[in-house]
Amino acid sequence: MSRLENYVLKAYNKPIRECSDAELYRVLLDLVKDLGDGLPKHTTKKKLYYFSAEFLIGKLLSNNLLNLGIYDEVNNELIANGKSLLDIEEAENEPSLGNGGLGRLAACFMDSITTLGINGDGIGLNYHFGLFQQVFKHNNQLAVPDPWITEESWLNRNERRYQVKFKDYTFTSTLYDIDVFGYHHDKRNRLRLFDLESVTGDIIEEGTIHFDKSNIEENLTLFLYPDDSDHAGNLLRIYQQYFMVSNGAQLIIDEALDRGSNLRDLADYAVIQINDTHPALVIPEMVRLLTERGLSFDESVEIVRNMTAFTNHTILSEALEKWPMSDLDEVIPEIAKIIRRLDEKMKAEFPGNHAVAIIDGHGRAHMAHMAIHYGFSINGVARLHSDILKDTELRHFYDIYPDKFNNKTNGITFRRWIMDANPELADTLDSLISPEWRDTADLKPLLEYKDDKAVITKLRAVKFNNKLRLKKHLKTSQGVDINEHSIIDIQIKRIHEYKRQQMLALYIIHKYFDIKNGNVPKTPITILFGGKAANAYTIARDIIHMILTLSQIIDNDPEVSPHLKVVFVENYNVTHAQYLIPAADISEQISLASKEASGTGNMKFMLNGALTLCTMDGANVEIAERVGQENIYTFGRDSQDIVNLYATNGYNAPDYYYRDRIKPLVDFILSPGMLYLGDEERLRRLHHDISTKDYFMALIDLEEFIDVKEKMYADYEDHDNWSRRTLINIANAGYFSSDRTINDYNRDIWHLEQEHQDIKE
Numbered sequence: 139m140s141r142l143e144n145y146v147l148k149a150y151n152k153p154i155r156e157c158s159d160a161e162l163y164r165v166l167l168d169l170v171k172d173l174g175d176g177l178p179k180h181t182t183k184k185k186l187y188y189f190s191a192e193f194l195i196g197k198l199l200s201n202n203l204l205n206l207g208i209y210d211e212v213n214n215e216l217i218a219n220g221k222s223l224l225d226i227e228e229a230e231n232e233p234s235l236g237n238g239g240l241g242r243l244a245a246c247f248m249d250s251i252t253t254l255g256i257n258g259d260g261i262g263l264n265y266h267f268g269l270f271q272q273v274f275k276h277n278n279q280l281a282v283p284d285p286w287i288t289e290e291s292w293l294n295r296n297e298r299r300y301q302v303k304f305k306d307y308t309f310t311s312t313l314y315d316i317d318v319f320g321y322h323h324d325k326r327n328r329l330r331l332f333d334l335e336s337v338t339g340d341i342i343e344e345g346t347i348h349f350d351k352s353n354i355e356e357n358l359t360l361f362l363y364p365d366d367s368d369h370a371g372n373l374l375r376i377y378q379q380y381f382m383v384s385n386g387a388q389l390i391i392d393e394a395l396d397r398g399s400n401l402r403d404l405a406d407y408a409v410i411q412i413n414d415t416h417p418a419l420v421i422p423e424m425v426r427l428l429t430e431r432g433l434s435f436d437e438s439v440e441i442v443r444n445m446t447a448f449t450n451h452t453i454l455s456e457a458l459e460k461w462p463m464s465d466l467d468e469v470i471p472e473i474a475k476i477i478r479r480l481d482e483k484m485k486a487e488f489p490g491n492h493a494v495a496i497i498d499g500h501g502r503a504h505m506a507h508m509a510i511h512y513g514f515s516i517n518g519v520a521r522l523h524s525d526i527l528k529d530t531e532l533r534h535f536y537d538i539y540p541d542k543f544n545n546k547t548n549g550i551t552f553r554r555w556i557m558d559a560n561p562e563l564a565d566t567l568d569s570l571i572s573p574e575w576r577d578t579a580d581l582k583p584l585l586e587y588k589d590d591k592a593v594i595t596k597l598r599a600v601k602f603n604n605k606l607r608l609k610k611h612l613k614t615s616q617g618v619d620i621n622e623h624s625i626i627d628i629q630i631k632r633i634h635e636y637k638r639q640q641m642l643a644l645y646i647i648h649k650y651f652d653i654k655n656g657n658v659p660k661t662p663i664t665i666l667f668g669g670k671a672a673n674a675y676t677i678a679r680d681i682i683h684m685i686l687t688l689s690q691i692i693d694n695d696p697e698v699s700p701h702l703k704v705v706f707v708e709n710y711n712v713t714h715a716q717y718l719i720p721a722a723d724i725s726e727q728i729s730l731a732s733k734e735a736s737g738t739g740n741m742k743f744m745l746n747g748a749l750t751l752c753t754m755d756g757a758n759v760e761i762a763e764r765v766g767q768e769n770i771y772t773f774g775r776d777s778q779d780i781v782n783l784y785a786t787n788g789y790n791a792p793d794y795y796y797r798d799r800i801k802p803l804v805d806f807i808l809s810p811g812m813l814y815l816g817d818e819e820r821l822r823r824l825h826h827d828i829s830t831k832d833y834f835m836a837l838i839d840l841e842e843f844i845d846v847k848e849k850m851y852a853d854y855e856d857h858d859n860w861s862r863r864t865l866i867n868i869a870n871a872g873y874f875s876s877d878r879t880i881n882d883y884n885r886d887i888w889h890l891e892q893e894h895q896d897i898k899e
């Protein structure tokens with residue numbers, strides 16, 4: 139009897155084929171957890187702690203089976219019994235414990251850390267409600283709570299508890315662990331998610347996200363903040379952050395003592411990577427804990443400095459956290475005191491250098507500044523971004539600490555983003571270049587086939603099958619029909635003005651006019667958007683509304699709809715991404731240059747054989763460098779231009795709005811058809827914003843964008859050459875494996891030994 143049959147029989151006393159998908163999900167969950175418990179523990183002295191407010195892990199079942207090396211075995215057995223893993227995974231809720239790129243990066247990193255045999259845990263919070271679920275009603279985004287935790291889940295209750303002291307409360311935490319398995323590796327790591335017993339979810343009214351923000355006891359870990367690099371935080375956010383880092387710091391000390399540390403040598407036992415500033419309070423907290431245990435302040439500060447490294451993920455100033463000292467005094471007065479001492483210490487060392495102060499002239503504490511002074515490393519997430527930090531945003535810090543600055547270009551885990559999301563492409567690669575790429579991420583050998591007609595044809599067939607799979611998925615998930623023979627052109631990411639979804643919408647208006655004028659595209663075009671807007675970010679919600687209304691106008695127009703379709707995927711998340719990305723022909727990476735720190739969707743599309751349409755921003759620069767100008771479409775002002783325009787106030791939206799090719803497109807937002815179907819207030823506000831302010835300069839690159847898109851669609855008609863270029867993109871994607879990124883972090887920052895004990899099948 140097989141392992142699975144055995145588990146099923148024990149649980150339900152019946153054979154596999156008589157079980158429901160939900161029953162099989164439960165059994166597989168138990169089976170994987172038991173397998174995990176049987177794996178050996180790490181034994182190294184030094185351990186990594188990756189602190190992050192977000193871990194956007196996505197569904198775990200098939201990924202865990204894959205990493206444990208039993209995916210095929212289990213899948214085949216299920217198929218033989220008339221079941222399918224894909225259907226079974228429908229029973230799993232997606233844990234959406236992240237907003238976007240930053241949280242997903244943390245999840246990819248945990249996969250790679252474990253796969254590379256590094257002893258490292260993730261430290262975070264067990265939010266009872268993940269990022270809100272997006273529902274469209276009357277072409278508007280509504281935010282509905284996401285109670286993702288069910289009776290059976292990947293969470294394992296841990297008996298560890300810690301006291302966390304605030305001015306008005308002392309809480310006792312609870313801890314939940316989620317196992318992280320490495321691919322072809324036999325030692326697991328864990329996500330350590332701290333929680334509070336008194337948070338129950340009872341204070342949520344059915345279907346709303348309103349709750350009593352002053353009731354800290356009942357809502358501290360209730361919600362993930364729906365912010366993606368904008369909008370100020372508040373007291374509850376300080377509560378969350380301190381709760382996370384205090385638990386994490388206590389855990390580090392306990393585990394280090396267990397492994398033989400005497401605290402003076404703590405930096406030999408632990409290294410902390412802080413994922414943007416959300417966990418920066420770990421610095422004063424660790425100082426507090428060490429001084430409480432008898433070390434001097436200066437000694438403690440040096441230990442903490444030697445064990446803490448900081449990653450910056452944005453230059454948008456709204457997202458650089460600055461806490462009013464008065465707020466810190468109100469919530470965590472002891473920590474506020476330590477921050478004042480850290481500020482004095484640094485001011486004594488750099489007198490008169492106001493640009494690098496922790497506490498500024500308005501009494502606000504700059505979390506990034508604290509993390510740079512009192513850590514040993516600061517890195518950006520793509521080469522261009524790291525250069526901008528050095529030259530512009532953090533240049534005063536670069537002047538005093540040149541050696542702390544380094545770059546770590548982001549990456550993505552190939553386990554989820556090709557093996558799991560695109561099995562047909564993965565199998566095709568196996569047959570062409572041998573399955574070794576699954577361990578090395580080396581796809582370069584594929585280049586040998588770039589002029590092989592049969593291979594090119596095969597890649598095209600794989601892409602078509604993935605379009606069919608997406609078609610089926612969209613039909614069942616939102617009742618939408620797409621044409622599998624159309625060009626699939628996708629922009630999926632958080633909705634933000636700097637990412638310029640509004641610019642793509644203006645292109646669509648151009649195309650709509652063009653088709654009305656009789657210029658029908660040879661191949662029909664489907665443009666898909668996906669992404670959530672922070673609910674308080676009005677203009678972002680207006681952009682969603684505009685696109686939904688526009689798509690309705692196109693659907694209703696029989697002259698246009700056979701040639702152009704616009705779909706806004708509802709509730710975009712990791713699960714949807716895994717269907718969308720493999721089906722794409724065109725990857726839209728059109729942020730205003732200098733604003734997108736890296737991007738990681740760009741890498742996922744490239745790996746899955748889409749061609750990139752992009753500005754020279756974030757990691758797009760490095761993608762272009764690797765594939766060569768013939769295999770990518772770039773346009774628009776470069777980051778130096780844009781940085782200069784901001785510095786000199788040199789952009790004036792009306793200069794562009796009144797151009798002949800632009801004004802009719804923007805004005806269509808207020809056309810009778812749009813106003814008839816849409817919400818006048820939203821449309822007027824958006825039109826006014828774009829034509830008078832356009833803070834993120836959607837209009838500056840619009841004409842070039844239209845021209846390059848037309849060229850791209852025309853080039854698509856040379857099918858063989860197009861597919862040949864997708865092959866070149868896939869072959870050059872190896873650099874963007876997060877295994878490479880993590881190797882770089884380890885070589886330059888963490889210096890941990892890797893335990894190599896492969897469980898190769």
Ligand code: Z2T
Pocket residue numbers: 237238239240241243365366367414451452457519548734735736737738756
């Ligand atoms: C986020 O997803 C990102 C940056 C943030 O700055 C916050 C959030 Cl929630 C505070 C993104 C960047 O926008 C993106 O360019 C980058 O690829 C990603 O982080 C991972 O580094």
